[in-house]
Amino acid sequence: MKAIVFTKYGSPDVLQLKDVPKPTPKDNEILVRVRATPVNYGDLTARDFAHSPFNMPAPLYLPARMAFGWNKPKIQILGSELAGDVEAVGKSVTKFKPGDRVFAYVGMNMGANAEYICLPESGSVALKPANLDYAEAATLPYGAIMAVSLLQKAKLQVGHKILVNGASGGIGALAVQLARHHYGAEVTGVCGTPRLDYVKSLGAEKVIDYTRQDFTQNGETYDVIFDILGRVSFARAKKSLKPDGILLYASFKGRALLDMLWTALFSRQKVICALADEKVESLLLVKELAEEGKVNAVIDKRFPLEQVAEAHRYVEQGHKKGNVVIAMQQDSKA
Ligand SMILES: NC(=O)c1ccc[n+]([C@@H]2O[C@H](COP(=O)([O-])OP(=O)(O)OC[C@H]3O[C@@H](n4cnc5c(N)ncnc54)[C@H](OP(=O)(O)O)[C@@H]3O)[C@@H](O)[C@H]2O)c1
Known part of the structure; x- marks a missing residue:
């Protein structure tokens, strides 16, 4: 599968399109075909962790930097939220089935800048708001x-x-x-x-x-x-x-x-x-509010996967009005 991989910290130029093995879901996981994933605060920070401002207490810096990788990134595929289609499910999965349209927050594990991702069914993943397209839904989970x-x-x-x-x-x-x-x-x-x-x-x-x-x-x-x-x-x-x-x-x-x-x-x-609790109930509430028209997702610009670096530059220039989204199919309102 195609993914945007980075093996060193730095400017958007470190983001490279590569072929990597498609993941296989474990018994408790779902395999999701990613249709859209936004460029958010976490992506910009993780891409250049050593030079990004750290807005939390100093004692947390060390564990955070160790988790992300001291000199070079341990997590090499960015993307902490997404919307997509469940393509396959592990043996013990009961909440989802192939064909379900989901949105999810994967947090520090990241990995959504890729065509496929595996997620535990017990994670922050839920059916996406029915009235939003994939790109819109992908901007909400974080x-x-x-x-x-x-x-x-x-x-x-x-x-x-x-x-x-x-x-x-x-x-x-x-x-x-x-x-x-x-x-x-x-x-x-x-x-x-x-x-x-x-x-x-x-x-x-x-x-x-x-x-x-x-x-x-x-x-x-x-x-x-x-x-x-x-x-x-x-x-x-x-x-x-x-x-x-x-x-x-x-x-x-x-x-x-x-x-x-x-x-x-x-x-x-x-x-x-306070640190936020990562609870799927928050996604379920926002799905309901989106379907009632009380929560909206505004897309400023969509980029195809090959142009993730361009999307990062656009966000860093500070002109965006709303969300910048990597939409896997360029032609669609993915
Ligand atoms: N407590 C937790 O559990 C938790 C979890 C995740 C993240 N965080 C923290 O949340 C922060 C990221 O939030 P985010 O993802 O919403 O960031 P973001 O998408 O980058 O948005 C930052 C916001 O701050 C505004 N801003 C920039 N400079 C400002 C200033 N001088 N005065 C007032 N507003 C200013 C920006 O406005 P413009 O863009 O319009 O200029 C924008 O609205 C990080 O510091 C992270 O550590 C905390």
Whole structure:
């Protein structure tokens, strides 16, 4: 089968089209023919791990770098989310059958930049939303897994005001849609200039361009600030939080962990730093919301498998408005 393989860290040029053996499913696995896989934050980070910013506590850097490979990548095929067709199932698989159309999050194991991938049936894999094509469905699993799990920790209520700092990315786009259409919250999205309309189209009532305005200085207060990249400290954010508001981090350093401890003991305002639980229930919820028209997937550009490097360059240039997807069949709305 064809796959995009990289054997050293670096620029998009390290991504090479190669023939590799087609995998065979174990008893508990399904073999999926990949129809689409987006280029997301994880792909860019893993492709050049040594030079990518690390937005988590320093003690996690060592194990993460060891897991990805110190000097060269251990995992040589990128792609952490996908949509495709089940082609074969292992002997003990009961949840899926050949022909099922699925979407999945494979996380750090990656491997979706290939024509086929094997997934355990107990993993984060579910039937894809029936109303979305493969490319659209493929853009949802990572954001769904992260945003559903992390937002649950903020206990959003109908009418709450939430600001999503990083609203145009993989996690933020799902967070905006869930907050508005699932929780009934009033959403402000913060992103870069080219993506303001995109974030509005996802359901944000207000948008703020972080290159032009510092939201901590505009006098607004929120029940929840969801900071995706961990760009705002509690010291800066606290006057933008209601008296019992929550600063929820997807990315956090040691200082934020100390703020979490301090606020747990001494403050009505709280800081929450959390790692997402990878649960298939998050995919099932987002499938349901997509089928009800409450969650959408916006595709900016589709590239064929041979042009994965081009797709990475396009994302890195910072012009994308929505998702960039590797669609395995160039002609189709795969
Ligand atoms: N807690 C967990 O379990 C968990 C799991 C997975 C990932 N993460 C963390 O999540 C982060 C990646 O999130 P993602 O996949 O959503 O990333 P992404 O797709 O790259 O999106 C990043 C977002 O941040 C925005 N942004 C960039 N600079 C900003 C700034 N100075 N101020 C405000 N917003 C800014 C971007 O806006 P524009 O693009 O419009 O400029 C974009 O909306 C990583 O740091 C990773 O460590 C945490």
